[in-house]
Amino acid sequence: MNRIIAIANQKGGVGKTTTAVNLAASLVATKRKVLLVDLDPQGNATSAASITSPRPKTLCDYYFEGAQIKDCVYSSKDGFDILPGDEGLIALEIAIRNDNKQGFLAKALKSFSETHNYTIIDTPPTLNQLTIEALFCASGTLIPLQCEYYSLEGVAGLMKTIQTISDKNMSTNRVLGIVRTMVDMRNNLAKEVSDELEKHFKDLVFNTLIPRNVKLAEAPSHGLSGIKYMPNSYGAKAYLALAGELIRRVEYV
Amino acid sequence: MNRIIAIANQKGGVGKTTTAVNLAASLVATKRKVLLVDLDPQGNATSAASITSPRPKTLCDYYFEGAQIKDCVYSSKDGFDILPGDEGLIALEIAIRNDNKQGFLAKALKSFSETHNYTIIDTPPTLNQLTIEALFCASGTLIPLQCEYYSLEGVAGLMKTIQTISDKNMSTNRVLGIVRTMVDMRNNLAKEVSDELEKHFKDLVFNTLIPRNVKLAEAPSHGLSGIKYMPNSYGAKAYLALAGELIRRVEYV
Numbered sequence: 490m491n492r493i494i495a496i497a498n499q500k501g502g503v504g505k506t507t508t509a510v511n512l513a514a515s516l517v518a519t520k521r522k523v524l525l526v527d528l529d530p531q532g533n534a535t536s537a538a539s540i541t542s543p544r545p546k547t548l549c550d551y552y553f554e555g556a557q558i559k560d561c562v563y564s565s566k567d568g569f570d571i572l573p574g575d576e577g578l579i580a581l582e583i584a585i586r587n588d589n590k591q592g593f594l595a596k597a598l599k600s601f602s603e604t605h606n607y608t609i610i611d612t613p614p615t616l617n618q619l620t621i622e623a624l625f626c627a628s629g630t631l632i633p634l635q636c637e638y639y640s641l642e643g644v645a646g647l648m649k650t651i652q653t654i655s656d657k658n659m660s661t662n663r664v665l666g667i668v669r670t671m672v673d674m675r676n677n678l679a680k681e682v683s684d685e686l687e688k689h690f691k692d693l694v695f696n697t698l699i700p701r702n703v704k705l706a707e708a709p710s711h712g713l714s715g716i717k718y719m720p721n722s723y724g725a726k727a728y729l730a731l732a733g734e735l736i737r738r739v740e741y742v
Numbered sequence: 743m744n745r746i747i748a749i750a751n752q753k754g755g756v757g758k759t760t761t762a763v764n765l766a767a768s769l770v771a772t773k774r775k776v777l778l779v780d781l782d783p784q785g786n787a788t789s790a791a792s793i794t795s796p797r798p799k800t801l802c803d804y805y806f807e808g809a810q811i812k813d814c815v816y817s818s819k820d821g822f823d824i825l826p827g828d829e830g831l832i833a834l835e836i837a838i839r840n841d842n843k844q845g846f847l848a849k850a851l852k853s854f855s856e857t858h859n860y861t862i863i864d865t866p867p868t869l870n871q872l873t874i875e876a877l878f879c880a881s882g883t884l885i886p887l888q889c890e891y892y893s894l895e896g897v898a899g900l901m902k903t904i905q906t907i908s909d910k911n912m913s914t915n916r917v918l919g920i921v922r923t924m925v926d927m928r929n930n931l932a933k934e935v936s937d938e939l940e941k942h943f944k945d946l947v948f949n950t951l952i953p954r955n956v957k958l959a960e961a962p963s964h965g966l967s968g969i970k971y972m973p974n975s976y977g978a979k980a981y982l983a984l985a986g987e988l989i990r991r992v993e994y995v
């Protein structure tokens with residue numbers, strides 16, 4: 490059974506890609522088979538996975554050129570498989586809208602329902618058709634959030650949007666939880682925002698806090714997750730703990 | 743003469759809004775009349791300007807309801823005027839595309855050519871029609887950039903896109919420069935990326951570095967810029983210096 494998890498937040502720079510890559514690597518460390526899907530035209534998750542093929546096939550080759558979806562999957566040094574992304578996704582986003590092919594991603598990922606235990610989808614910082622495709626096919630959505638004022642402002646709206654999309658499309662997606670990222674508990678702002686989150690979204694806030702840790706920001710330049718690059722760093726240990734908490738929330742309900 | 747400056751970078755969370763708000767406040771401190779335009783449906787710049795009117799008119803009221811553009815301008819505690827933004831901008835983005843009204847923002851801002859010295863436009867973290875409207879009407883674009891790996895990856899592509907948009911639309915827009923934001927020179931990653939930037943984009947990198955300073959992240963929750971909230975903080979002083987450097991690059995060419 491393949492559990493599909495979308496990582497989404499239209500606020501930029503909150504740690505969506507870092508969470509997608511390190512959660513995928515952490516789930517691999519628990520002996521689960523994981524597929525990472527990069528739906529961001531910036532292709533950050535793809536560069537963190539350091540695929541060796543010079544021009545890897547993406548969802549665009551599957552949609553426009555009729556390539557087999559399995560030919561668009563590559564392995565990473567971290568042990569998860571990846572469906573890469575590049576700026577061609579900008580044209581795909583427009584085509585899905587114009588051709589009325591909503592639900593295209595859910596169909597494409599059906600091919601992996603027996604081959605992987607988890608599929609993690611990294612999304613761009615905007616609620617466009619690509620992000621909606623991810624929210625539609627996911628069985629759960631993780632919301633990474635920086636403990637800062639602008640991030641807090643947008644979260645209630647985002648939860649409402651996710652709810653509306655699942656109601657409209659009759660999909661099973663629900664918000665799995667909010668993950669506090671880049672947390673520096675030495676400053677009051679983070680403590681204040683974190684307290685606000687616990688007050689307003691009590692059961693939804695993951696207990697695991699991801700600390701600000703430069704090793705997580707260095708890892709992608711080595712084509713690795715933080716888990717593989719510096720397994721004993723605070724950042725890596727936090728993502729391993731998050732994977733444990735996610736497994737408890739998803740597998741032992 | 744009203745110089746229109748777009749603040750753009752499709753990478754999320756690099757400090758676009760923080761730069762737009764604090765640059766606007768710094769230019770006011772040099773006795774210039776400034777208009778801030780919020781083109782991000784998240785409305786972060788609008789909340790930083792703490793407008794007192796309960797439901798301010800936005801560009802949507804001007805486009806859909808025929809409101810006068812001057813009725814959509816509000817004053818802020820920082821002394822700059824603001825054309826606010828809210829999630830209604832999502833519908834505006836679609837309408838401009840569907841109605842083929844490209845260039846609509848340039849026409850709207852003509853009304854301010856004699857009343858303001860600078861217009862600063864904050865854009866969302868995506869190259870959609872709203873961002874393209876800003877790039878089309880701007881005479882210069884500032885690119886805020888975090889000195890981290892993912893941010894560095896996207897910059898060359900962004901510069902190319904800005905060049906293509908101004909060639910295609912015969913607009914006068916050019917990249918004014920790259921502003922390094924949230925810089926923590928204690929860590930090697932920032933130094934490495936900063937050196938790479940200076941090597942590849944020599945004349946384009948602003949000398950002023952904006953340090954990571956929590957006062958800048960606290961200011962918006964008080965409805966103020968960092969300049970007004972904590973004028974003696976490192977962050978505020980850096981933005982005042984940036985305004986000086988911008989004036990030299992724009993007014994004394």
Ligand SMILES: Nc1ncnc2c1ncn2[C@@H]1O[C@H](COP(=O)(O)OP(=O)(O)OP(=O)(O)O)[C@@H](O)[C@H]1O
Pocket residue numbers: 500501502503504505506507508529533612613614670671672699700701702703704705706707724752753754755867888890891892893
């Ligand atoms: N816990 C952390 N500690 C230190 N740096 C981090 C951490 N998490 C993320 N970063 C860094 O912060 C920046 C933003 O993170 P990331 O790119 O993962 O966010 P994002 O939400 O995916 O951004 P976008 O909205 O552009 O997709 C990156 O340079 C990343 O390396």
Ligand SMILES: Nc1ncnc2c1ncn2[C@@H]1O[C@H](COP(=O)(O)OP(=O)(O)OP(=O)(O)O)[C@@H](O)[C@H]1O
Pocket residue numbers: 499500501502614635637638639640753754755756757758759760761782786865866867923924925952953954955956957958959960977
């Ligand atoms: N120099 C700085 N020091 C400390 N915090 C900062 C600094 N600049 C920005 N921030 C904080 O970092 C976060 C991201 O900045 P900001 O929201 O301005 O980026 P953005 O590029 O506008 O994001 P988006 O892509 O979502 O529009 C915000 O919470 C902001 O308060």
Ligand SMILES: [Mg+2]
Pocket residue numbers: 505506507529533612613
């Ligand atoms: Mg990302």
Ligand SMILES: [Mg+2]
Pocket residue numbers: 758759760782786864865866
């Ligand atoms: Mg912003």
